Amino acid sequence: MKKLSLLLLAAVFSLSIYSCRETTEEKTEDAMEDAADDMEDAADDVADDLDAAAENVETEVEEEVNGTDDVNGDDDM
Incomplete structure (x- = not known):
């Protein structure tokens, strides 16, 4: 009876540990979401740089066409 109780206790303990851990699939999904967020942020930065x-x-x-550009190449900033 003592062996059966210890076996049952070990089985319950093993199942509880197994069910509480994060699976590889969940970790992969989280990593993919993080990568997608990083790529979106990088794309936004590139778009902002291109707009500027x-x-x-x-x-x-416009300065060249209107003749307001400095002749020596220096800009008035």
Whole structure:
């Protein structure tokens, strides 16, 4: 009877530990979500940089067309 009780106790203990741990699938899903968030943030940063560069180019072109660009290449900033 003592052996049966110890075996049952060990089985319950093993099941409780197994059921409480995070599975590999859950860890993978979390890592994929984190990577997707990082990629989205990086894409937003690139879009912001491209918008700023486009505005810079637009300003330079307007200055060239309107003749307000400095002749020696120095900008009035």
